[in-house]
Amino acid sequence: MTNVLTTTVVLLFMAASSAFGEEFEIRMLDDGVKGRMVFEPSFLMVHAGDTIKFVPTDKGHNAETIKGMIPSGAEPFKSKISQEFIVTLTEDGVYGIRCTPHFGLGMVALIVVGAPGNVEEAAAVKVPPKAKKAFDELFVQVEMTPASTQARLPLGPDTDGSLLARP
Numbered sequence: 001m002t003n004v005l006t007t008t009v010v011l012l013f014m015a016a017s018s019a020f021g022e023e024f025e026i027r028m029l030d031d032g033v034k035g036r037m038v039f040e041p042s043f044l045m046v047h048a049g050d051t052i053k054f055v056p057t058d059k060g061h062n063a064e065t066i067k068g069m070i071p072s073g074a075e076p077f078k079s080k081i082s083q084e085f086i087v088t089l090t091e092d093g094v095y096g097i098r099c100t101p102h103f104g105l106g107m108v109a110l111i112v113v114g115a116p117g118n119v120e121e122a123a124a125v126k127v128p129p130k131a132k133k134a135f136d137e138l139f140v141q142v143e144m145t146p147a148s149t150q151a152r153l154p155l156g157p158d159t160d161g162s163l164l165a166r167p
């Protein structure tokens, strides 16, 4: 009886976790490992159905999808300044994210969901120079991941360990 119960609980737990996906956190910071005004981590690889929680560790930031840098069929989003924001990403592809007030300072993040099919389009979107520099380094990480089936992108500087790959 105890064994049956334990098995049932374990199976329920497994069903729940696969149905709802995993949750990841991205903090919005005034000062981070990569400098001022950053998302940390600024690069994430997740699976469709996973949830991202944007945490307003420091005030004055938000998270907004960049036009042309999300998969077709994905919902754009824009969080309120200084508010925690939770979004479930359902479509495979790359999602380019910016902090609206600090886009010009290069406060951007890149989230890869599953096998990305929109890397070239996303990488071609015009963004301010500091955001471009940040994205160039982030797109190189997409290229280096095994899940990527995409686009040859020029090799950039070594990454700083912010790559959070999942098996």
Ligand SMILES: [Cu+2]
Pocket (backbone or CB within 6 Å): 037, 038, 060, 061, 062, 099, 100, 101, 102, 107
């Ligand atoms: Cu910001």
